[in-house]
Amino acid sequence: MILVWLIAIPLVTGIVAGLVARRSQLLCRWLSLLAMVAGFAMSVAIWVHDYSHIQLLTQRLWIAQIDVPWIASFGIHFHLAMDGMSLLLITLTFLLGITSVMISWREIHDGVGFFHFNLLWVFAGIVGVFLAMDLFLFYFAWELMLIPMYFLIAIWGHERRIYASVKFFLFTQLSGLLMLVAILTLYFAHHAATGVYSFEYADLMGTPMAPHVAMLVMLGFFVAFAVKLPMFPFHTWLPDAHTEAPTAGSVVLAGLLLKTGAYGLLRFVLPLFPDAVHRFAPIATGLAVVGILYGALLAYGQTDLKRLVAYTSVSHMGFVLLGIFIGTPLAIAGAFITIIAHGISTSTMFMTVGMVQERTHTRDMDKLGGLWQTVPRLSGASLFFVLASIGLPGMGDFVGEFLVLLGTFRVSPVLAGLATIGVLCSTFYGLKFVARAFHGSNTHQWKLADLSGREIAIVSAMMVLLLWLGLYPQPVLNTFQPNLQRLEQVVNGPNMAFRR
Amino acid sequence: MSSADIVALLPLIILGATSVAVMLAIAVRRNHAVAAGISLVGLAVAFWSLWPAAAVVPQQVTPLLIIDRFSLYYFGLIIAATFAVIFMAYGYFERHDVQREEFYILLLVATLGSAVLVASDHFISFFLGLEILSVTLYALSAYLVDREVALEAGMKYLVLAAASAAFLLFGMALVYAQSGTMEFPVLARDLAAGGAVHLWVLAGVAFMITGFGFKLAVFPFHLWTPDVYQGAPAPVTAFIASASKGAMFAILLRFFYESGSRDLHSIYLIFAIIAIASMIAGNLLALLQNNVKRILAYSSIAHLGYLLVAFEAGGIMGAAAGTFYLTAYMVTTLGAFGVITVLSSSDRDAEDIEDYRGLFWRRPVLATVFTAMLFSLAGIPLTAGFLGKFYTVAAATNSSIWVLIFVLVVASAIGLFYYLRVVVAMFSTERVPGLPERTLPAVPAMGGLSLAALSFVLIWLGVYPHVILNAIRAAMSGLF
Numbered sequence: 010m011i012l013v014w015l016i017a018i019p020l021v022t023g024i025v026a027g028l029v030a031r032r033s034q035l036l037c038r039w040l041s042l043l044a045m046v047a048g049f050a051m052s053v054a055i056w057v058h059d060y061s062h063i064q065l066l067t068q069r070l071w072i073a074q075i076d077v078p079w080i081a082s083f084g085i086h087f088h089l090a091m092d093g094m095s096l097l098l099i100t101l102t103f104l105l106g107i108t109s110v111m112i113s114w115r116e117i118h119d120g121v122g123f124f125h126f127n128l129l130w131v132f133a134g135i136v137g138v139f140l141a142m143d144l145f146l147f148y149f150a151w152e153l154m155l156i157p158m159y160f161l162i163a164i165w166g167h168e169r170r171i172y173a174s175v176k177f178f179l180f181t182q183l184s185g186l187l188m189l190v191a192i193l194t195l196y197f198a199h200h201a202a203t204g205v206y207s208f209e210y211a212d213l214m215g216t217p218m219a220p221h222v223a224m225l226v227m228l229g230f231f232v233a234f235a236v237k238l239p240m241f242p243f244h245t246w247l248p249d250a251h252t253e254a255p256t257a258g259s260v261v262l263a264g265l266l267l268k269t270g271a272y273g274l275l276r277f278v279l280p281l282f283p284d285a286v287h288r289f290a291p292i293a294t295g296l297a298v299v300g301i302l303y304g305a306l307l308a309y310g311q312t313d314l315k316r317l318v319a320y321t322s323v324s325h326m327g328f329v330l331l332g333i334f335i336g337t338p339l340a341i342a343g344a345f346i347t348i349i350a351h352g353i354s355t356s357t358m359f360m361t362v363g364m365v366q367e368r369t370h371t372r373d374m375d376k377l378g379g380l381w382q383t384v385p386r387l388s389g390a391s392l393f394f395v396l397a398s399i400g401l402p403g404m405g406d407f408v409g410e411f412l413v414l415l416g417t418f419r420v421s422p423v424l425a426g427l428a429t430i431g432v433l434c435s436t437f438y439g440l441k442f443v444a445r446a447f448h449g450s451n452t453h454q455w456k457l458a459d460l461s462g463r464e465i466a467i468v469s470a471m472m473v474l475l476l477w478l479g480l481y482p483q484p485v486l487n488t489f490q491p492n493l494q495r496l497e498q499v500v501n502g503p504n505m506a507f508r509r
Numbered sequence: 510m511s512s513a514d515i516v517a518l519l520p521l522i523i524l525g526a527t528s529v530a531v532m533l534a535i536a537v538r539r540n541h542a543v544a545a546g547i548s549l550v551g552l553a554v555a556f557w558s559l560w561p562a563a564a565v566v567p568q569q570v571t572p573l574l575i576i577d578r579f580s581l582y583y584f585g586l587i588i589a590a591t592f593a594v595i596f597m598a599y600g601y602f603e604r605h606d607v608q609r610e611e612f613y614i615l616l617l618v619a620t621l622g623s624a625v626l627v628a629s630d631h632f633i634s635f636f637l638g639l640e641i642l643s644v645t646l647y648a649l650s651a652y653l654v655d656r657e658v659a660l661e662a663g664m665k666y667l668v669l670a671a672a673s674a675a676f677l678l679f680g681m682a683l684v685y686a687q688s689g690t691m692e693f694p695v696l697a698r699d700l701a702a703g704g705a706v707h708l709w710v711l712a713g714v715a716f717m718i719t720g721f722g723f724k725l726a727v728f729p730f731h732l733w734t735p736d737v738y739q740g741a742p743a744p745v746t747a748f749i750a751s752a753s754k755g756a757m758f759a760i761l762l763r764f765f766y767e768s769g770s771r772d773l774h775s776i777y778l779i780f781a782i783i784a785i786a787s788m789i790a791g792n793l794l795a796l797l798q799n800n801v802k803r804i805l806a807y808s809s810i811a812h813l814g815y816l817l818v819a820f821e822a823g824g825i826m827g828a829a830a831g832t833f834y835l836t837a838y839m840v841t842t843l844g845a846f847g848v849i850t851v852l853s854s855s856d857r858d859a860e861d862i863e864d865y866r867g868l869f870w871r872r873p874v875l876a877t878v879f880t881a882m883l884f885s886l887a888g889i890p891l892t893a894g895f896l897g898k899f900y901t902v903a904a905a906t907n908s909s910i911w912v913l914i915f916v917l918v919v920a921s922a923i924g925l926f927y928y929l930r931v932v933v934a935m936f937s938t939e940r941v942p943g944l945p946e947r948t949l950p951a952v953p954a955m956g957g958l959s960l961a962a963l964s965f966v967l968i969w970l971g972v973y974p975h976v977i978l979n980a981i982r983a984a985m986s987g988l989f
Contacts, residue, residue: 082978152890164936183922193906
């Protein structure tokens with residue numbers, strides 16, 4: 010039941026908060042915050058309570074689950090289930106939920122009710138994606154989270170919001186439809202083999218298919234997830250969407266929506282199509298490395314702060330893709346840590362950029378500069394997250410990318426070498442970000458208010474989490490361990506990709 | 510005629526009687542509310558009579574009509590759609606200074622025509638039903654005679670419908686000349702008997718496709734659609750888009766599945782080409798429009814293309830998917846035109862995209878309903894349209910018609926553009942400089958009620974379609 014609550018709380022609160030906003034905007038904000046805090050508290054409670062046996066999850070697959078028939082004539086079930094991976098991602102989801110409500114406290118003035126309605130519904134959709142174990146339900150949630158996201162960008166975004174939101178919607182819808190066709194092909198292949206109509210994840214695993222069919226079906230899933238991730242060359246929606254979205258929207262996009270793509274690869278693509286993944290791995294890893302380098306290169310070329318951060322996401326998510334398709338346990342664990350750490354560091358970078366923009370009304374580096382003299386705390390915080398993002402040891406991103414590189418090196422030193430160049434490049438754009446916006450002399454005579462108490466609370470919480478991930482990632486790794494083991498079992502051996 | 514025949518025919522009889530009753534009531538005293546009231550009661554009774562009729566089906570009533578579960582399902586659909594149209598039309602015509610009462614007679618006769626079409630099992634009843642429907646639609650399209658566009662719509666519909674009916678008749682004649690029968694089941698036996706299909710039969714069926722294609726408004730027979738959609742009063746457009754097309758799709762399924770001519774390779778190929786062309790042309794042409802009615806017109810061409818994909822998928826699953834898609838589409842399109850209807854004032858219909866700019870901030874509920882309808886057309890979850898598209902793609906995947914699936918996927922993506930355009934306009938926070946704030950008419954109670962009901966059904970079908978899916982499965986027993 011607790012899984013239903015995790016989805017129902019944001020759904021219901023979204024409606025209530027949307028309605029009360031006419032009376033009191035403050036009440037609407039507090040209600041939304043309360044819902045996010047409740048969700049966060051619940052997921053942390055599950056984690057703490059079940060921590061001891063999550064690591065031993067070999068007998069029992071799920072921490073919790075609920076399974077009721079939904080549309081019986083198609084064999085569709087309302088099946089939610091949670092394991093270590095979902096738990097961690099949902100904890101991250103609600104954490105970012107709290108921050109995105111707080112970060113919008115002063116930024117959003119128009120249509121407050123509808124804004125919070127959309128925000129809460131995006132989170133409900135994302136939690137649904139992380140919990141759904143029936144492929145129809147998964148697709149349902151997958152599509153559902155897009156609509157509120159689209160509205161967040163289209164209504165509260167910046168100058169070119171319409172263009173950006175339509176592009177975002179189009180990319181994700183088109184790839185989503187391909188996934189639908191793939192899901193259905195799998196469904197009918199399963200029926201042909203067993204005579205049972207089922208969308209159940211566990212049933213569909215190991216469905217016998219001709220190799221070329223399996224490859225095409227895998228690609229259907231892969232495209233949907235690669236667009237979300239985003240993988241080069243499907244990344245072009247991302248800079249626009251990130252740049253035009255309001256701060257909370259960028260936080261959700263960078264912190265969570267991209268992660269649903271990585272989650273999909275880990276949850277569905279690897280276990281359902283191990284052989285096709287094996288054959289496809291050279292292409293995927295190649296594109297991943299291209300993404301790492303290309304993203305870093307483009308990030309360096311930007312003068313718009315948000316665009317710069319957006320392109321760094323392309324680069325970092327390249328590491329995630331690389332880790333997943335290299336497929337050694339080290340690399341996958343690294344990819345997962347990167348997912349979490351990037352979710353925290355990049356979304357906070359978007360928040361700091363949002364804070365700069367809120368104060369100066371520009372994101373253009375050329376119009377900024379010398380901010381350190383007037384807002385030292387904000388500048389220091391930005392520096393911290395830039396350093397985290399470029400992989401300074403001691404912070405979460407470093408652990409993730411290091412593990413990915415380590416895992417890759419054992420399989421393909423060339424790819425590892427190229428990806429390391431990507432890490433090197435990140436130093437350039439990171440330093441450019443700090444140098445151009447915050448250092449130098451204050452030629453534009455900015456006189457701004459430094460971080461408020463609310464902002465300090467958000468930023469310092471994120472700092473602590475990043476340091477924790479960087480210095481002691483073991484609890485996260487332990488929680489992820491059962492997933493890792495199961496991935497290995499599915500593909501019969503420690504290394505899925507090249508070493509067979 | 511046995512008593513079972515009468516019971517099976519009850520829905521048709523009640524529909525016919527109701528239109529007579531309305532006519533008599535007008536002869537006694539003109540009163541808009543009474544005319545609408547009698548029509549609604551008649552429709553409700555006709556809907557109720559589906560249950561007694563269901564007890565005696567399948568029933569062949571004369572060689573002309575077959576009342577089976579398939580007919581009854583579509584009766585229900587058409588009657589419910591007409592019911593919703595009357596709810597909308599009442600408030601709409603209250604604002605217009607015309608003779609309002611005859612509208613209901615025409616609408617009821619059109620409903621009767623649609624129902625006959627659905628139940629026909631013979632060329633004669635097919636043609637009769639079609640003509641009853643068409644002739645009333647000419648008058649309905651041009652009902653607001655003081656509007657030039659309405660007259661143009663009526664004329665255009667008249668000329669093109671007459672031409673397509675001629676093609677249809679010629680096709681029937683060719684089939685009859687060769688096979689010597691006008692009954693679908695007999696035709697099916699002839700076709701199933703094997704041997705090469707005579708060229709005349711093939712040519713006849715091909716000519717008949719012209720007639721079908723016109724009424725369904727699929728490419729390349731779609732030319733009337735945008736003008737009639739735009740020119741006809743909004744409730745009439747709603748009827749044309751829902752009940753009329755629904756009846757035509759039912760007879761399409763009935764004729765081509767029952768006679769077995771769907772399985773002829775060349776016929777199959779023709780429909781595949783029509784489906785692809787409709788999906789692409791409809792969506793591309795809709796991109797160029799600024800008029801919401803015309804956007805919906807072109808989008809309907811695309812949607813009929815999607816329906817033909819389900820038709821092409823074949824088997825019980827294809828027919829059921831098509832029927833579900835059509836049900837979802839009827840609910841959606843009625844809702845969409847319902848919003849246009851309640852926003853229309855006495856001098857013009859709310860059809861410019863500019864009419865909808867910022868609607869959400871002034872009429873949040875109405876805008877939300879319209880958004881839900883547009884999302885349903887686009888096939889977004891929580892709405893009926895999503896499940897319809899899901900079912901259609903499922904049926905198509907099951908039949909491995911990959912080319913059609915691929916076109917459907919790409920076309921739906923293109924379709925998003927123009928649905929989002931309307932949505933974006935509704936949620937826009939910008940004011941158009943220089944344009945005076947248009948005062949929005951108050952939403953009439955009945956129109957609001959029908960929109961609420963349609964929205965409820967839209968979500969219900971999208972989230973928990975179990976009941977309706979079972980009903981459709983049962984209905985398909987009539988075809989197979």
